[in-house]
Amino acid sequence: MTSVTTITGQALINGNAVQGNGGSFQAFDPSLRQHIEPSFHMVDLEQINEACALAGAAFDTFRALADAKRADFLETIAAEIMALGDALIERAMAESGLPRVRLEGERGRTCNQLKLFADLLREGSWRDARIDTALPQRTPPRPDLRMRMIPVGPVAVFAASNFPLAFSVAGGDTASALAAGCPVVLKAHSAHPGTSELVARAIVKAVEQCGLPAGVFALLTGTGNGIGQTLVAHPAIQAVGFTGSRSGGTALMAVAAARPQPIPVYAEMSSINPVYLLPQALAARGDDIAQGFAGSLTMGVGQFCTNPGLVLGIDGPAFDRFAAVAAEALADVQGATMLTPGIAGSFQRGVASLAGQSCVTTLINSNDAQVQEAGKGAPALFKTQAAEFLARHALHEEVFGPASMLIACKDVAEMVAVTERLEGQLTATLQLDEGDFGAAEQLLPVLERKVGRILANGFPTGVEVSTAMVHGGPFPATADGRSTSVGTGAINRFLRPVCYQNLAQALLPESLRDGNPSGIWRRVDGALGKA
Secondary structure, eight states: OOOTTOOOSOEEETTEEEOOSSOEEEEEETTTTEEEEEEEEOOOHHHHHHHHHHHHHHHHHHHTSOHHHHHHHHHHHHHHHHHTTHHHHHHHHHHHOOOHHHHHHHHHHHHHHHHHHHHHHHHOGGGOOEEEOOBTTSSSOBOOEEEEEEEOSOEEEEOOSSOTTTTSTTSHHHHHHHHHTOOEEEEOOTTSHHHHHHHHHHHHHHHHHTTOOGGGEEEEOOOSSHHHHHHHHSTTOOEEEEESOHHHHHHHHHHHHHSSSOOOEEEEOOOOOEEEEOHHHHHHHHHHHHHHHHHHHHGGGGOOTTOOOEEEEESSHHHHHHHHHHHHHHHTSOOEEOSOHHHHHHHHHHHHHHHTOTTOEEEEEOOOHHHHHTTEEOOEEEEEEHHHHHHOGGGGSOOOSSEEEEEEESSHHHHHHHHHHSOOEEEEEEEOOGGGHHHHHHHHHHHHHHEEEEEESSOSOOOOOSSSOOOOOTTTTBSOTTOOSSSGGGGGGGEEEEEEESOOGGGSOGGGSTTOTTOOOEEETTEEEOO
């Protein structure tokens, strides 16, 4: 029997390791610039269809599982991931170039979010149970109406490149879909296939230990767009979770919309996360803010979806000093290995494009030929005037990596004008003191329309996994700005409401029966309680 820490290069379908029939590829070590054994085998159309069909067949059994047992399943996954030990961390280091401490922290986050959803399942409010009791004497009479949320069906999940654990095989999309009661068919990212196989084996082992249908989870391996498009088009799939490029997300949205039965795609795609340096804060602590900004921009070689890619300030000596201090801090940061050659190449093209704009001043760009040839990314900081930024949409595009643009505005009104022209964002950050509250009040109504999370006196990198977190925003930050991919609210993406009218008590789900045998929070005749 193959050990859960053995990497075979196979897909996992129906609880078994399956040799893909669609060709092969190898993982790549971006630090050593060399391929890594073993070869991974790509699934073909028949294998994709099998995984989806098995997920469909497993759905009713899995969704009927008691909440406490599904919570146990999530906690078992977390325990099995931890049991992989150093084998998981070392393979992830080799495939990503990320340091051990980062990946150990990411593993902890992955397991903690599984446990967070387990707690949510036991608490029960996620079902949003509502009861309007019958009013037979009313004219017209009101029937007995009872509503709860149920899972939508099997979910296709696409692992992200920049978080090989926390946004990958057992990441937030998988955790929230499984918590909802949705089987998951996961497309592994080709940048870390060995890491993916190890985590997938831990999930499959948890499926076996908990006595669940094998179709509850499958891992599909391969490169290119064909596997993902075939997966999303399969009629058994009822929703999609994706984290990646704007082009990749919109391509999947097009496939999902073209189906005979269109389905929702929850895609996290593009964000430049503006930071606002309001006048009083900039004057009082501009140097400290500049240092913090430099640290945030270069964290993880800038490969975070919440990277501060845009900084707005009032033109003048204080903003000039901020620019100088930030550039000096960035100059001390050496170029570092990026996750994949593709990401490194895209970053270098984006930096070159900004540096080539006549209206843009380059404050620092350490991406020399040696850095580029090594597949690394080094800090780059640019500056332009608000009027130029407003006139050139090309300046609004995300450069994924440690690059940012400073925007010199005439006044707060011009800050607001720039904000109005921005696309949807994951975050916006206000650096402000009490004397800036008036300026903040002008910005907040616009920011509420434009972003999913508004921060004060911090930096956007670092997303807390909690009940109140929103990691989402209007398009193109996400495909559906009403959703979040982090926090317990992420479960709502994979649920839909069902109402039961005048159904006999014996036929009602337990969560809606009189006496509240589940002991969960419910809204009865408009009043929230556990009665």
